Amino acid sequence: MTLHLHATVADRGYDVALDVADGETVALLGPNGAGKSTTLDLVAGLLRPDSGAVHLDDRELSGDRAWVAPHDRRVALLAQEPLLFPHLSVLDNVAFGPRSAGARRAVSRETARHWLAEVGAGDLADRSPARLSGGQGQRVAVARALAADPRLLLLDEPMAALDVAVAPALRQTLRRVLADRSVVVVTHDALDALLLADRVVVLEDGRVAEEGPAAEVLARPRSAFAARIAGLDMLRGRWDGGVRTADGSLVHGLVTGPEPEPGDPVVAVFRPAAVAVYREPPGGSPRNAFAVEVTDLEPLGDQVRVRAGDLAADVTTYAAAELDLAPGTWVTFSVKASEVAVYRT
Amino acid sequence: MKRALLPALALLLPLTACGGDDESTASDDGSGITTLTVYAAASLTATFEQIAEDFEAEHDGVEVELSFGGSSDLVTQITEGAEADVFASAATKNMDDLVAADLTGAEPQDFATNVLEIAVPPGNPAGVKSLQDLTGDLNLVLCAPEVPCGAAAQKVAEAAGVTFSPVSEEQAVTDVLAKVASGEADAGLVYVTDVAAAGDDVEGIEFPESADVVNTYPIAPVADSDEADLAQEFVDFVLGATGQSVLQDAGFGQP
Amino acid sequence: MTTQQRQVGVPAWIYLPALLGAVLVLLPLAGMLSRVDWSRFVDLVTTESARTALGLSLRTSAVSTALCVLLGVPMAVVLARTSFPGQGVLRSLVLLPMVLPPVVGGIALLYTFGRKGLLGAELDALGVQVAFSTIAVVLAQTFVSLPFLVVSLEGALRSAGQRYEVVAASLGASPTTVFRRVTLPLVLPGLVSGATLAFARSLGEFGATITFAGSLEGTTRTLPLYIYQLRVTDPDAAVAMSLLLVVVAVVVIGFARPGRTG
Incomplete structure (x- = not known):
């Protein structure tokens, strides 16, 4: 799945072109207000561009003529907080995507079990979300996003709200399950960029300040923000x-x-x-x-x-x-x- | 907080002032004004306002304070201790209650009569001509049997040998009139005086059977009034030429 | 509710007006209780007319509450989740019945659904007569109760936020699925308390009903209208029925008390 975005949002001074190749993970870096959230909103269908377009493969998601509703885009969001539906069990949370796609209850639960096991949360299936730790919740949220079989995953600082003690384990899990997927991950963390991303795109003031392979950008930053993230x-x-x-x-x-x-x-x-x-x-x-x-x-x-x-x-x-x-x-x-x-x- | 309290207190002041007024009812409050409190049935509103004005004109330093309501409500208030000086009832029954409670200062006297009339919206869309027409397929609104105009309607029906099936039984004459005036109801049974008071809003249709049920209005001074003499004067005034002419202008009959 | 909150003290004088306020609310209830004729209480509240009035009240209030839910939930969603020009004005207008004297509501309904009203001719052509019918009672109750449901649900929707809905949509759920499986369950406590408030308001509705629907036993004479009538003829029965209504209201409020949920 390839993403191609080139869009402007006038009142946010946003003008960005972004490509994600098939199976590629792109890390979006940048100071607050640089346009990272705007990028995610544009791709997820929560914001219409003033001009430009968003394509996923050959399908125009947003553009002058096209508008695909968020639920039809097959673009899954993972936020800082797990945002598990409090009224559903862990299993039914993960089964939510398949159910929404029309799968029968039993089938969707089977899918859910598979993805829970995949993220190492198989034993949490029958819990209520209220009884999960932050790290467990985020694991379940990852399983839920993957169970929806998205063509593109958007991760918005997925580890930012976690204890430093549990972040490494989740990072390893993400590294494994995201390996062959098309992913955009917003992060403030050089480690996330290095371990999860193939490529880094640095946004500053609504523009792309620099981009390139993660290791190269962090070793030889050209933008002030990348230098700061790299600690240089x-x-x-x-x-x-x-x-x-x-x-x-x-x-x-x-x-x-x-x-x-x-x-x-x-x-x-x-x-x-x-x-x-x-x-x-x-x-x-x-x-x-x-x-x-x-x-x-x-x-x-x-x-x-x-x-x-x-x-x-x-x-x-x-x-x-x-x-x-x-x-x-x-x-x-x-x-x-x-x-x-x-x-x- | 203090600043916020002051306006709040200021708001309360008129309330307490009102309370003070009530207590000085029927007494000389030092300013040379004597207040006479008259409790009268709601159907007497227009006439008694006029009569009170005429009475005040003839009595310097006297102020008549009128309180209108359903006759039974007024009796309840008087028995609960309201300081009324005169009570004018729309029905003998309510006056009897007051007599039974030993709260009348003198023998009640009848001062007016009233009969029922059919009230219809302007233009009489349902073409009502007689009492019998009210049993047909139309929206008839009556007073509830528990209130005087409803009791009278029931008696009229019995006397005429007809059965009404009203769409609503209202608590007050005014509610019946409002529904007729707005055209929701095709007809209502109310007193002649009510039709007269409603002016152009409704039309009245007399019917002969109304003579079978004549409602009589008694009046009496209330026992233990601080202004017993003045109360009796007011009663006499209502029974006298001025009072009677005001009442008859409004459609009331002479007892 | 069991968690102890750390707090700074309240000023000592504040207890006095607070107490006065509580007394103002509770004393009249005590006054009414003191007048209840307990020996005849059961007889008084189980007369044919009383049972008819109570039954009519419960039935019409249930239907009104159902209507409030059917109409009020979409209204709350539109107010909380969309934006369009004039929305603020619309919100204020929708809430108007909350602050209007019910009798004004009754007059407004009369000139809308009455024979001579805005829709009178149309309704007449359909053979529907609204005034003096049980439909009028339900209309009046729905008119005055709807804002209670809308307000409490809109608040719940706003405080629940849209983050769960965004996630649900990104998982492929259509707007209808999001509404059914995420939005509604999340605001269910707010919906329940809003519906309960609407039911309580319907049960107590008097002014709009007597103005618009009239008063006829079994058709339009609900419990409050019946009490209003009894007040004149049989004060003991009126007190007994009032107590019954108070008990029903207390049960309903207990059910809807904010904070009970969660």
């Missing part, structure tokens, strides 16, 4: 023997990929752990140095992440105390050129 610092600029940023400073690094031409848009990307923090500018050093104002400090294991606008530096708790850091403090972030990757965007 990014500086943007034009090629001038280094990365010439908007404020005029020059960032040196190792060019990866094709050699940029002068004036090409390029980014400098580095790990926060590679950044050293000083109270006074280190004189005459070959390092890249940026004077920044600390905006936030957050504990990160035995380290402290020092945020300064879009940049971050990881220092030891001891160093943070030594430097007497606090929001508002002016410091110098320093990073060796050998730690900086520079590439064209």
